[in-house]
Amino acid sequence: MATLGELERSIMDLLWDADDALTANDLRDALAGGGTPGPALTTVLTVLSRLENKGFVSRDRDNRPHLYRAVMSRADHMAELMHEVLGSAPDHAAVLARFVGQVSNDDVASLRRMLDGAQPR
Amino acid sequence: MATLGELERSIMDLLWDADDALTANDLRDALAGGGTPGPALTTVLTVLSRLENKGFVSRDRDNRPHLYRAVMSRADHMAELMHEVLGSAPDHAAVLARFVGQVSNDDVASLRRMLDGAQPR
DNA sequence: CAAGTCTTCTACGGTTCGTAGAACACTTAT
DNA sequence: ATAAGTGTTCTACGAACCGTAGAAGACTTG
Incomplete structure (x- = not known):
C-alpha cells in the first residue's frame, strides 16, 4: 500500500472524521485552521485526485460539486497497514x-477482550 | 519514522538475518542473486550511509573494512512501526x-499466549 | 613505496508530494 | 439563453527521497 504524505493524511483524517461525504470546499475550509490560510482549492482537488488514484477516496461525480468520501474507515485502513507491516x-x-x-494497559485490555470474544470467562 | 526504499529494505533484511556485523562487500555479494549483477559496491555504501543517518544501521569505523549492523532487531523495528500506525x-x-x-489463527494463538502470559488458564 | 581495497564526495534521473495557475465545464440568476 | 460565479481538469514546478554509480581520496598490505 502506498504511504500518505502530510496533506494527504490530513485530508484523509477529515474524511474519516466526517460522517458523510465532503466537497473539496468543505475540506479546504476545514484545512484553513486559525489564521493560517490553508491550501488553495485546486491543491485540495489535486490531492483528492491522487487519493482517488491510490484507491483511498471515492468520488461521486453525479453530484455537483463532487462528493468525496473515504473508501475504508480509518480503523480498517490502520489495521491493514499494521497487517502489512506484520506480514x-x-x-x-x-x-x-x-x-x-x-502497548498501553488499555490496549492490552482491549486485546484481551477481543481475543476472549465469545469465550466464557 | 522514515519509510524504507526497496534496496534499503533488502539491505536491512540481510543485516537482520545476519548473526553478526557485515561489510559492504558481504552485502553486495548477497545482493547479487543468481545471474543478476546486483548493485555496485558504491551503491551499497551510499545506501548504508543513508541508513546510518536514519538511525537504522550502526557502523564500526574502527574496523577496516567498516562493519555494519542493524541497530534494532527486525522484530523490534516492526513492532515499532505497528505502534506508530496504531498511535x-x-x-x-x-x-x-x-x-x-x-490475523491468522496462528497469530491469534500467539497473541493469546502472550496476553495470558503468567496467568493460569 | 606501490598496488589494491575501501570510503567519501558528488551528481543525475525517476518518483512522489505540496503547490497552484490557466483553461475548461457546469450551474444558476437574470 | 446568456453572463457571472463556482467547480474541475490539465499542466507544471520545486523539494525531497531513492537507486544508481563514477571519481577522487584514504587506508592497508605486500
Whole structure:
C-alpha cells in the first residue's frame, strides 16, 4: 500500500472524521485552521485526485460539486497497514511479542477482550 | 519514522538475518542473486550511509573494512512501526478490533499466549 | 613505496508530494 | 439563453527521497 504524505493524511483524517461525504470546499475550509490560510482549492482537488488514484477516496461525480468520501474507515485502513507491516516479517510471533510488550494497559485490555470474544470467562 | 526504499529494505533484511556485523562487500555479494549483477559496491555504501543517518544501521569505523549492523532487531523495528500506525489513530480499540479480526489463527494463538502470559488458564 | 581495497564526495534521473495557475465545464440568476 | 460565479481538469514546478554509480581520496598490505 502506498504511504500518505502530510496533506494527504490530513485530508484523509477529515474524511474519516466526517460522517458523510465532503466537497473539496468543505475540506479546504476545514484545512484553513486559525489564521493560517490553508491550501488553495485546486491543491485540495489535486490531492483528492491522487487519493482517488491510490484507491483511498471515492468520488461521486453525479453530484455537483463532487462528493468525496473515504473508501475504508480509518480503523480498517490502520489495521491493514499494521497487517502489512506484520506480514513483511518472517517471524510473526516475535514481532507480536514485542508489539504486545509495548502497548498501553488499555490496549492490552482491549486485546484481551477481543481475543476472549465469545469465550466464557 | 522514515519509510524504507526497496534496496534499503533488502539491505536491512540481510543485516537482520545476519548473526553478526557485515561489510559492504558481504552485502553486495548477497545482493547479487543468481545471474543478476546486483548493485555496485558504491551503491551499497551510499545506501548504508543513508541508513546510518536514519538511525537504522550502526557502523564500526574502527574496523577496516567498516562493519555494519542493524541497530534494532527486525522484530523490534516492526513492532515499532505497528505502534506508530496504531498511535496515529485516535480510536485504538477500533483499530485493534479490525486488526485482530484479520490475523491468522496462528497469530491469534500467539497473541493469546502472550496476553495470558503468567496467568493460569 | 606501490598496488589494491575501501570510503567519501558528488551528481543525475525517476518518483512522489505540496503547490497552484490557466483553461475548461457546469450551474444558476437574470 | 446568456453572463457571472463556482467547480474541475490539465499542466507544471520545486523539494525531497531513492537507486544508481563514477571519481577522487584514504587506508592497508605486500
